[in-house]
Amino acid sequence: EVQLVQSGAEVKKPGESLKISCKGSGYSFTRYWIGWVRQLPGKGLEWMGIINPGDSDTRYSPSFQGQVTFSADKSISTAYLQWSSLKASDTATYYCARLSAVAGEFDSWGQGTLVTVSS
Amino acid sequence: EIVMTQSPATLSVSPGERATLSCRAGQSVSSNLAWYQQKPGQAPRLLFYGASTRATGIPARFSGSGSGTEFTLTLSSLQSEDFAVYYCQQYNNWPFTFGQGTKLEIK
Numbered sequence: 405e406v407q408l409v410q411s412g413a414e415v416k417k418p419g420e421s422l423k424i425s426c427k428g429s430g431y432s433f434t435r436y437w438i439g440w441v442r443q444l445p446g447k448g449l450e451w452m453g454i455i456n457p458g459d460s461d462t463r464y465s466p467s468f469q470g471q472v473t474f475s476a477d478k479s480i481s482t483a484y485l486q487w488s489s490l491k492a493s494d495t496a497t498y499y500c501a502r503l504s505a506v507a508g509e510f511d512s513w514g515q516g517t518l519v520t521v522s523s
Numbered sequence: 524e525i526v527m528t529q530s531p532a533t534l535s536v537s538p539g540e541r542a543t544l545s546c547r548a549g550q551s552v553s554s555n556l557a558w559y560q561q562k563p564g565q566a567p568r569l570l571f572y573g574a575s576t577r578a579t580g581i582p583a584r585f586s587g588s589g590s591g592t593e594f595t596l597t598l599s600s601l602q603s604e605d606f607a608v609y610y611c612q613q614y615n616n617w618p619f620t621f622g623q624g625t626k627l628e629i630k
Contacts, residue, residue: 441567441621449559449567449610449621465618466524499566507573508614509557513566 406430408438408500408514415520416490423486424517426500433481434458437503439510440474440485444496454503455483490521525549525613527622535630538601544625546594546611554590555615561624562607570609571596598627 411425426438440452453464457476464474476483483500497518501510526549536542546556554574559567569578571587574594584605586597598605606629611622 448608448624449561449612451612451619451621453618463617467618501567504572507557508555508619509569509572509612510559510567511569511572511578513568516566 406502406512408502408512410498410500410514410517413518413520415522417523418490418492418521420490420521421486421488422490422519423484424498424519426483426485426514428457428481428483428502431502434478436505438474438476438483439501439503440472441499441501441510442468442496443499443516449499452485452498457481457483490519492521492523494519495521524618525552525616525620527611527613527620529609529611529622529625531625532623533626533628535628536601537630538603540601542598542601542605542627544596544598544609544627546589546596546622548592548594548613550616551591552613552615555613556587556589556594557612557614558587558596559610559612560605560607561610567610601627603629 407429437454439454442450452468455462455474462474497516500514502512504511528547530545556574558571561567575587584599608624
């Protein structure tokens with residue numbers, strides 16, 4: 405069974421750094437791109453970008469370029485999303501998801517990580 | 524960036540009835556469109572890809588259609604578990620983009 409398990413909820417202050425994780429299992433982790441999706445409180449889904457865990461090639465949506473960093477450690481089948489300096493507006497639930505091998509849809513999703521940024 | 528527009532924002536339908544949700548692309552996305560369902564407190568779930576191909580485990584009462592710029596998700600004979608928010612997503616052009624969602628609520 406394909407599973408993506410994300411790290412737990414975080415509460416941070418503005419200006420702090422953060423790295424959240426997404427561990428894949430039940431499939432060959434390096435054969436599928438992993439994507440990140442943001443959901444602001446009470447709002448819709450926003451496509452942030454994707455990373456190829458096999459070679460760490462990344463593609464960022466322009467809205468998120470320079471705001472976040474994707475990385476991956478294929479030895480432990482884990483992808484990461486990180487911020488160097490959080491803002492209150494980063495408060496959201498972040499989902500990782502597996503990009504289909506055939507097309508561009510997300511066929512499996514993590515459970516989400518709630519990030520709260522507040523002074 | 525391709526803007527995806529879903530309508531209506533909220534749709535009120537009685538159980539057992541039919542619901543039709545629309546998704547319009549700002550330019551042609553061919554058939555490179557997916558639909559997702561999201562229930563409160565849960566991650567989204569893939570329903571369709573290629574505009575009309577059901578994902579694994581999706582019941583036949585769900586159907587997807589369309590190509591180019593106009594797409595439709597139809598739910599026939601609504602069940603209680605179908606009331607949720609539905610999103611379309613295009614993957615024809617980078618960056619891939621989601622619609623703003625349609626909330627399907629019980630009438």
